[in-house]
Amino acid sequence: MSHYRAEGVVLRSFRLGEADRVVVVATAEQGKVRAVAKGVRRTRSRWGGRLEPLTHVAVQCWRGRGELDTVTQAQVLHPYLGIRADLERTAKAFVLLEVADQLVQERHPTPLVASLVGALGVLEAEDPPLLVPAFLLRALALEGAAPQVAACNECGATDQLVAFDGPAGGVRCRAHASGRGLSGEALGLLQAVLGGQLRWALAQPAGPAVAEVAELAGELMEQHLDRRLRSLRTPVRP
Numbered sequence: 138m139s140h141y142r143a144e145g146v147v148l149r150s151f152r153l154g155e156a157d158r159v160v161v162v163a164t165a166e167q168g169k170v171r172a173v174a175k176g177v178r179r180t181r182s183r184w185g186g187r188l189e190p191l192t193h194v195a196v197q198c199w200r201g202r203g204e205l206d207t208v209t210q211a212q213v214l215h216p217y218l219g220i221r222a223d224l225e226r227t228a229k230a231f232v233l234l235e236v237a238d239q240l241v242q243e244r245h246p247t248p249l250v251a252s253l254v255g256a257l258g259v260l261e262a263e264d265p266p267l268l269v270p271a272f273l274l275r276a277l278a279l280e281g282a283a284p285q286v287a288a289c290n291e292c293g294a295t296d297q298l299v300a301f302d303g304p305a306g307g308v309r310c311r312a313h314a315s316g317r318g319l320s321g322e323a324l325g326l327l328q329a330v331l332g333g334q335l336r337w338a339l340a341q342p343a344g345p346a347v348a349e350v351a352e353l354a355g356e357l358m359e360q361h362l363d364r365r366l367r368s369l370r371t372p373v374r375p
């Protein structure tokens with residue numbers, strides 16, 4: 138039994154009994170934390186909105202013998218008001234949260250949480266068209282499941298890369314084309330995101346290549362998780 142402090146993002150919460158809620162937080166230090174916030178449903182709760190989903194928080198928790206820890210203190214580091222004020226950004230943020238919820242394991246620290254906080258910070262300040270696909274691709278890379286994008290994953294050729302085969306794990310040259318067609322622009326974006334030029338990739342305007350990368354990043358993540366991402370398939374545009 139022990140106290141611990143951790144920082145992370147509230148992914149979701151659900152009610153527990155009459156007055157309490159369970160909050161699920163992706164933290165850098167402890168991996169996924171599930172903890173009870175007592176009395177959070179009371180009108181004059183001392184928690185206020187501090188444990189709402191899509192909030193960057195620092196929490197102190199008590200870990201007892203039970204399955205759930207108990208939140209003893211919570212402080213908002215960032216409420217992401219800029220994201221919440223925009224329906225489309227909010228929808229994008231919830232894709233990131235859903236992916237983190239699937240990938241972050243309980244009591245397993247992971248760099249994915251820092252990546253999540255970084256992506257939410259970018260989304261708060263601006264709204265790069267490639268943000269969500271880039272997060273998905275980099276999350277796959279952290280999982281050791283990034284697609285091969287530098288060379289044909291059948292023969293190693295680095296030119297004439299015209300196709301992308303998700304189940305086969307990467308790009309394909311003209312001779313070994315399988316899966317779907319891939320434009321040169323989309324290939325450039327994939328190589329930038331996975332090859333250390335993320336900043337350049339995020340500065341690219343929306344267009345067909347970004348849409349191509351978004352579609353295949355979503356498919357790759359769903360393939361990796363072996364399930365559909367609900368938030369990715371919720372239309373938000375009015």
Ligand SMILES: [Zn+2]
Pocket residue numbers: 289290291292293294309310311312313
């Ligand atoms: Zn080939």
